[in-house]
Amino acid sequence: MSHFALKEPPRREDRLNACIAHGATLGEVAGRRQRCCLPASERSFTQNSICLLLPALGTMNSIPNSVVLMHGGLGCGSSCHGGNAAVRGGNMQRWGVVKDGTWLSTGLTEADVISGGEPKLAEAIVEADRRYRPAVIFVVSSCVPGIIGDDVDGVVEQTQPEVKAKLLPVHCEGFKTKIWATAYDAVYHAIGRTLLPETKAEIAPGKPGKTVNLMNMSSMGRVDELELERLLKALGLAVNISPVFAAPAGMQRMAEADLSISTCPTHDDYMLNHLKEKYQVPFILKHMPIGIDNTGKWLQDVAGFFGLGPEAKELIAQEEAELAAALKPLKPMFAGKKAFSSAGEFRALSTALLLAELGFEVVGIRAFHHDEFAEVEYEKLVRLTGQEYPLNIANCQPFEEANLLRKIQPDIFLGHMNGNSTAAKLGIPTHVIYNTGLHYVGYRGAYELARRLYRQLKNPRFNANLSRYTSLPYQESWYRQNPFKYIVTAGGDSE
Known part of the structure; x- marks a missing residue:
């Protein structure tokens, strides 16, 4: 069964056996795969960590014509103030418009913790839709509703007929995982279940040509997107960038591409596997195009898929000589x-x-x-x-x-x-x-x-x-x- 059939994605500790505690020399880790760092490894003293809500908010706040509604305590949204600079800068670089992210909170109180926060969430969804008229509302479950048992998905299902915006439940209960890269799975999970078409047959035919999904889950800024677009277009490829700063209505283009390319395997494997399983879009999940040799390998892999090896070899030689x-x-x-x-x-x-x-x-x-x-x-x-x-x-x-x-x-x-x-x-x-x-x-x-x-x-x-x-x-x-x-x-x- 696909992970996307579930209401929320599995923890990376379970899905990938990921871990957060190990210390050794590089040589002791290389080539040993997960034997070097077992998921059950832990610290007898730990100083701090990061909640998975923080990286998730960075992506959600970047989506145009959206509202991020956090269901939880008011403080859970505090990182949005600092992260808003990237949202404003990203909008300015792409559209020439300085625009803030729009985030709200249900602001659960002690009384809500005792009696439940579902009525407050339903009311907040309706009000957010009335006030902002967004294309999508990300309904984000934080720690408190996860602890008290609020059925966020149930509230979304019941409230959806009352609003025009598409509602995307996103599970970011920080206590459930110590691998905060699970945040990327949580956002992709919501997008894959709600904004992508049910079947590939529903997608309107696009322009002829070779198209690649260039995945950017906050892996890079606009100047880096332009660099990779430049290199891919030099090979004659059209580029579709998702999901940061991608319009909700255009998200379905991810399902119609000829190939998906990761810019950071840590961020993208969850969605790329889904695109392949459901829409038969193959993917390349290898190398991050940072560095001279890595960029060349990244380009060679993409070019090889389309039979453009000689063209890539010439492009790489020219770029490396200039560099x-x-x-x-x-x-x-x-x-x-x-x-x-x-x-x-x-x-x-x-x-x-x-x-x-x-x-x-x-x-x-x-x-x-x-x-x-x-x-x-x-x-x-x-x-x-x-x-x-x-x-x-x-x-x-x-x-x-x-x-x-x-x-x-x-x-x-x-x-x-x-x-x-x-x-x-x-x-x-x-x-x-x-x-x-x-x-x-x-x-x-x-x-x-x-x-x-x-x-x-x-x-x-x-x-x-x-x-x-x-x-x-x-x-x-x-x-x-x-x-x-x-x-x-x-x-x-x-x-």
Whole structure:
């Protein structure tokens, strides 16, 4: 039975045996698949994590003509304030219009927890439809309704005849999973069950030609979409980008493409399998087009599907020659410099590969979780960079990161904008590993990242000065211990 026949997607712990707790050298992980990191592994002490609602909101708020209605406590929507900058910027880049995301909350109170929040949810759905007249309303179930047993899907089913908007129930109960990448499955699940056609026969015939789905589940910003569109169009392919900033009425185009291409296997496998099973749309789920070699492999796989191998080979040779010339004056700055990469699994690994290609010595990687899809990336890294440096599988856990960074002392740290403070307070130059307004993917991304890192390393004074006046809350005794001390394997032993 398809996962999409269920009301909500399975946890990634169950579907993919994904895990969030492991510490070893890269070589000990590469080639061992899930044997290196069992789902039952955990920490005897954990410092923090991220709720899956946060990445889900980033995608839902980007959908044009939509309302995100969160069923839960008012604070569950607080991250929308910070994430709204990306929504405004994304709308401006695509349509030339500055538009905010529209999110509401049922604001459940203590009384609602006792008596149930279903009537309040039904009333909020009707009011959101009346006030905003959206094409879709994402009805998001957070922790509280999951705990008290509110039937969100039942309320949606009963209320749908009363409103014009399509209602999409999205299950983001944070307590159900520790793998917050499950958020991507939750959003794709809602889209697949509600916005796609029932059968492929219902799709109106499109224009003749070769069309690919370029999947972007918040994997990249508009400037990176344009880079990949440029490369795919050079091969004569038409490009359909979904789901971020894709109009609800156009979502059905995902079911009529000739091929689906992932830009991040961590994000996309759930929907790509559904498109293949239900609509016979084949897919490529391999490589993230960050880095020189990865971009070439990504293009070769797409071109090979359409029998365009010679054209891709010529395009890649031309692009790599131009890039090599552009990087030549920058690479001497990187020689001998040590780099640490921290992000979601595929972005952390593919960025580490790019850093090695630029001439950095990769000395550490932190991936937010681990599953089977990244095995090929681990093997590439072993071949390119060696294997005797630490790999930390951790859903944040800055105390482990601080310990590692003090021991390794990298020259540059690449992490998410809300995760760079630990390195910065240690005086290490930091660079954001993902920003929707900056280039990261393709050949343009390789050059632009190198150019930014060159400027960063040329003048690293800011973080050096910052470390003089700030400190981290860890005792010196912690820095002398094994950074993976609190990771407990499935058998019950600490690392």
